Amino acid sequence: MKRRTFLKSTGLAGTLGLLKPGFSWAMGNTANNGNILVTVFLGGGADGLSIVAPVGEGSYHDLRPTLALQTPGSGVNASLDVDGFFAMHPAMSKLHQRFSQGELAVVQATGLTNDSHSHFDSQSLMERGIAFEQNIHDGWLNRHLAALSGEDPVFHAVGLHDSLPRTMAGDYPAISMSSIEDFGLDLGGAQEQTLENTLSALYNKTSLLDIEAAKAIAAMAELRTANPQEHEPANGAVYPDTNFGQRFRQLGQLIRSDLGLASASLALNGWDHHDNEAQALPGLLRELSDTLDAFATDMGTDMNRITVVTMSEFGRRAFENSSAGCDHGYGSFMLAMGGGVLGGQVYGEWPGLAPKDLVFSGDLNITTDYRTVLAELLRKRFEQNDFQQVFPGWVPSQELDLFVS
């Protein structure tokens, strides 16, 4: 039963504001095995062909005379060999090393099987876990959590984000926070308690605003007790001093605080490279690579239960445009790192870049629906079996055998 329906049918909605730290959100039988899912959305349409590039394919160099990555071993700017055919962008040296150590896997020619080419449509569909417009408004990760939800702690699902990511939005109560530091009223003592109680009493209805207010009050109290900021990064991990890097650092602190975190969503935006891609891409890729690497270092052996997966709303056109960038495309890539990942391999059937292999206006095709990757991950690591609930209208296809349970 969905939580909102539950609250309405029992008339319990009015007591929402009375929730105190430690109280659970939902009813039912939990299936929480201690594993943690971290999703990273690369907003803007990340160019998979410049990130894990098919340098072994002749057409690639023809389509991208100025942008193609240089073949491995060809000098200072050479790409980093992955499997003799694909090679990683040189800015990803740290993730390349994780790949070589078998901790990171790549899926190529994957993505959302919808050719809208619109950022907003594509991202919205992807976050809702559907490929075509349906009357579905919540996120796939929210439905995954709702299907399993048990006696979950307040911090079970956290979006470290400016707003709550659509992926996590819906009836299952997820917390959004842009930073730990700012998540409190900072009044101290009795006045803070008085104010929280007053707000609980005033926000006691069932609208979105009331529900978010009740969550915020419970979460503030929980954080006061847990004090996650006392945890310094471990094992010498150094996170980039960027918004994204620092949010991953704080994710590490939340995990270390034993608040019961099981899912987190983050985003790194800015991949819409219509022009001068070669100037813009390295910085972003380094930020992504160094952040994920620092997180894995920080988490140490806990990475055995944490799985990070990345996705982007679409890839970019197979050929470069006249502004040394690439227009909106179709097939893209995903990365998976950490617990259960059979790393060191590139997964997915490669459709090729010859003219006959391209689709729409000259785009890389998709051979693996992004949900195939997510469903395998949810099934093997998070005890999910109800894929009609998580990805409505989608028929699961052959798994890639990219994860072990």
Next chain:
Amino acid sequence: MDTTPSKGNKFKLPEDVHFLNRISYGPTPETVALVANMGWDAVLENQLHPESIDTSVIDNALILEQPVLAFSPKDIAESNDPEIVSKAVSGFVGASLIRQLYSPAQLYERMVEFWSDHFNMNILDGRVYVFKASDDKEAIRPNALGKFRDLLHANARSPAMLLYLDNYSNTKFGPNENYARELLELHTLGVDGGYTEADVVAVARAFTGWTIDEETLEFTFRPGLHDSGKKRVLGQKIKTVQNGGIGDGEQVLDLLAIHPSTAHFISTKLARRFVSDNPPEALVADMAEVFLETDGDIKALLHTLFHSDEFWASTELKMKRPVDLMTSVYRRLGLTQDDNTSNYLRYKLDQMGQIPFLWETPDGYPDTAEYWTNTAALVNRWNVAKDAAYFLPRGRYLEMLDGANTVNGIIQAMSIALIDRKLKKNELRKIRKNIYPSKLPNKPIKGNLIPSARTVAIALLSSRYFQMR
């Protein structure tokens, strides 16, 4: 997701305040009195004609304070000042906020904000900062209450937009579709407006050669870069005219500016901004009809909107966006711009994620409660309420209390001063029980009244009644 506030226990909000919540950046004692005296419809007519409103005080003050506002793109680009980028950006963003806070032409500023969102560009993307202030001055402001067609043409030629959506480099030798796609999807027809991928390609070809002159930094059309081949857009043939090909793009703009999908899309967005997140279809249909009848006359659209029953039935259905929240706090409490409050304003808008002109993608800052309502946002909003209550000097509390010294009296006086109404019993009791647990409701209380009045102020400013508009 259900984003409408619950019914029941609803306070009666005076119509005047509802009107001011929507056409302005928050009611002030002065504007409440003005609407009471003139009537809302007269105020609306006046606000729809900003040319008759004297804004010289604020215009002159801004130029004195921010000389960079008088700079042309060339002045900015050629400046030797090592801090020119931050001066150009913060000068322009600051001026926009100051106008929202203090300009008497409030509806005009709301429409400037609306179109700035509609034709969004990120001022920190590449060299957009060089051009954005002149885009505001020359494309948005002169047309904000004019005809949509003029606004669309001005935007298509605006160097800031040519740069932001890459059309400056869109040539027959290498088309760049970025502008063409967003022109159809975001500026005119809407994503379901009935265009195809082939239309995107044709529109991109129509705009080849529309670029920025490297010398003057102004719009220029370069026939040599234009693809003069045949084009069909939305099933219509683009006529070849003898002006080197600039007519292709102009015909596309004209076609889009009066298209029924555009009429519907613009009407929906206006109704979403001024009425509710999911605006009633009947209102949108009425507005779309007016759009088509008047050739996209923005004044006529707003006139229809504000005279509709749907508008008057939409009291407090809109969640304040961070800019709305901050400006309404400042206006309600009469906070002025000194260094502290000005830095505070920027700091909070940054924290809440809505510094004007910094939204990265071309769709503009979201306009629905769903995006702005989440735990992090609420904690930030409650902190704003707290800070505002502590900014207020003792004298202002005494003014607001107006002699009240009982628990109920204090709460109601603060409520009238901050959220424009007397609380109903039920909510009055909730505040009383939590903030004055051991006091009788109607007996004068002794000692310093301010600390508890401050807690009441934080609660009221944190409540839905101040978070919604």
